[in-house]
Amino acid sequence: MKIYRxxxxxAGRIFVNGVWKDNPIFCMILGICSTLAVTNRxxxxxxxxxxxxxxxxxxxxxxxxxxxxxxxRIRMITYxxxxxxFVICVDRFLKAYFPRISEQLGxxxxxxxxxxxxxxxxxxxxxxxxxGYSLLDAFSCGLGYSYTLLILSVxxxxxxxxxxxxxRVMPGTWTNWVIMAMPAGGFxxxxxxxxxxxxxxxxxxxxxxx
Amino acid sequence: xKEKIKIVFFVFCLGSVxxxxxSGINAYTRERILRNQELKIKTAVLNALxxxxxxxxxxxxxSKNIEKIENKGRVIYRTAKREVAILFSxxxxxxxxxxxxxxxxxxxxxxxxxxxxxEETPGLGGRIAEKSFLxxxxxxxxxxxxxxxxxxxxxxxxxxxxxxxxTMTSRAFEELLNKSIADFRLLLKKE
Numbered sequence: 137m138k139i140y141r142x143x144x145x146x147a148g149r150i151f152v153n154g155v156w157k158d159n160p161i162f163c164m165i166l167g168i169c170s171t172l173a174v175t176n177r178x179x180x181x182x183x184x185x186x187x188x189x190x191x192x193x194x195x196x197x198x199x200x201x202x203x204x205x206x207x208x209r210i211r212m213i214t215y216x217x218x219x220x221x222f223v224i225c226v227d228r229f230l231k232a233y234f235p236r237i238s239e240q241l242g243x244x245x246x247x248x249x250x251x252x253x254x255x256x257x258x259x260x261x262x263x264x265x266x267x268g269y270s271l272l273d274a275f276s277c278g279l280g281y282s283y284t285l286l287i288l289s290v291x292x293x294x295x296x297x298x299x300x301x302x303x304r305v306m307p308g309t310w311t312n313w314v315i316m317a318m319p320a321g322g323f324x325x326x327x328x329x330x331x332x333x334x335x336x337x338x339x340x341x342x343x344x345x346x
Numbered sequence: 347x348k349e350k351i352k353i354v355f356f357v358f359c360l361g362s363v364x365x366x367x368x369s370g371i372n373a374y375t376r377e378r379i380l381r382n383q384e385l386k387i388k389t390a391v392l393n394a395l396x397x398x399x400x401x402x403x404x405x406x407x408x409s410k411n412i413e414k415i416e417n418k419g420r421v422i423y424r425t426a427k428r429e430v431a432i433l434f435s436x437x438x439x440x441x442x443x444x445x446x447x448x449x450x451x452x453x454x455x456x457x458x459x460x461x462x463x464x465e466e467t468p469g470l471g472g473r474i475a476e477k478s479f480l481x482x483x484x485x486x487x488x489x490x491x492x493x494x495x496x497x498x499x500x501x502x503x504x505x506x507x508x509x510x511x512x513t514m515t516s517r518a519f520e521e522l523l524n525k526s527i528a529d530f531r532l533l534l535k536k537e
Contacts, residue, residue: 207353214360221364225371232378235386318469 147272154276161284162333166252171285172322173244178301181289182282183230183237184244189278191222191248192257193271199262200270206263215258216249223248253281288325292316387446390460391423391431394448420533429457434526439514441465443474443522449488453534456483456492459523471515482506488527494520 142148160166167188174180198218199206206214227245230238238245248254257277262270293299296316298306315321388408392399399407412431415422423431428451435444443464448457461475473479486492487504494508494516508516 205356207349207356210353210357213357217360217364221368224368228371228375228379231382232375235382 147269150269150273151276154273154278155280155283156337159280159284159333159337160253160256160277161281162330163337163339164253164256165330166256167281168326170244170247170251171288172319172326174241175285175289175292175322176296176317177240177293178286178289179237180240181285183234183241185278185282185285187223187226187230187245188248188251188253188281189275190226191219191254192274192278194222195219195254195258196262196270196274197267199258200265200267203263211259211263212255215255219254219258220249253277284329288322288329291325292321296321386462387433390446390462391448394431394446394458394460395423395425395429396448396458397425417533420529422530422533427451430530431457432526432530434522436518436522436525438464438466438474438518438522439471439512440467443519447523447526449527453531454487454489456486456488459483466515467512471509471512473509473512474515474519479509488524491524492520492527 143152154160158164161168161171170184170188174184195215195218199215202214223246226248227238230241230245257274261273265273290300293301294305295313297312298304298310313321316325385404388404391412392404392408395412397407397411411425413424415424421433429448430453431446431448433444434447435442437443441464443461443466445459445461445463447459449455450457459480461480464472464475466472466474482500483492483506485503486506489504491504493502493505495505497507497510499505500507508520
């Protein structure tokens with residue numbers, strides 16, 4: 137009973153919003169580009185999820201603690217500067233310690249800079265909320281993004297290569313669905329995923345929209 | 347006015363802190379990144395020369411089997427059996443293609459080719475990095491020159507099947523290989 141009540145505290149609401157009600161991918165539909173690009177293998181999805189979560193946390197930490205001294209007129213430039221600094225950090229780290237993953241992710245690590253989730257969370261949350269809540273928000277959004285990537289990549293890797301993290305899970309007679317490794321397969325799967333999740337989360341399309 | 351000074355000061359401070367932080371990260375990771383790149387070249391050379399190696403002993407196998415000769419800025423890798431491998435790099439259709447070309451001891455027949463990096467169209471020109479394509483070059487003669495011909499038409503021993511749908515990449519790759527081989531011959535003559 138007590139654990140259930142946690143959801144109604146402010147922290148609980150922020151967390152639930154990030155991973156479920158306001159999930160960056162299936163509710164806000166942000167970060168779709170990287171979602172399609174890196175979910176062909178579980179390994180890539182994990183690295184990408186961890187990278188984005190780290191940059192989110194670091195950006196929220198800095199923006200939230202500097203929020204009283206950041207001049208309002210140049211807050212966007214400040215986000216860009218902070219985000220790119222941390223993204224370059226992640227990129228160098230992967231290049232140095234995980235060269236194989238870095239190569240497979242290709243330009244998409246650098247493109248975290250333009251991932252709307254980061255800019256969005258900085259502007260919508262970190263700039264006007266205290267440090268603790270901002271970190272929680274960053275963490276839950278990172279988690280929401282990562283588990284979506286993980287689910288999609290598990291399905292795609294099984295269908296496209298018959299493996300999970302490079303280990304064979306399907307019988308030898310399994311025919312690889314090459315299309316699942318390609319962007320087209322990503323689009324189809326993402327659409328199905330959005331449909332299922334939005335139904336589960338009872339998200340209605342806005343009235344009067346297209 | 348005071349507001350403007352504050353903005354300039356803030357941007358200056360933040361910029362310096364971020365810049366300083368990145369220089370630190372760069373200094374910390376540079377050595378490892380350079381080592382990874384070198385390891386990649388070594389792996390490609392070993393693959394091109396068809397020398398087997400356990401993944402964790404690349405450096406060891408490399409230094410045991412291969413002699414590195416440097417001549418006027420160009421590097422030649424030579425094995426005890428006098429096979430040689432040279433690095434090549436040049437323009438493809440979209441970006442740079444670089445890789446390793448290994449020749450048999452007669453210095454005319456191709457032993458193997460490996461691609462280190464390429465930026466061709468994925469699924470079309472990008473297939474030059476695939477094993478099935480690179481295997482077409484094995485045992486081909488590079489004299490008088492290597493020719494990439496339409497897929498399925500290769501008959502003579504200096505002809506290789508190109509990639510259908512990637513004519514420009516195939517042409518660029520042919521040019522690049524021939525030029526690298528010609529440069530290498532020139533180097534041999536001078537010696």
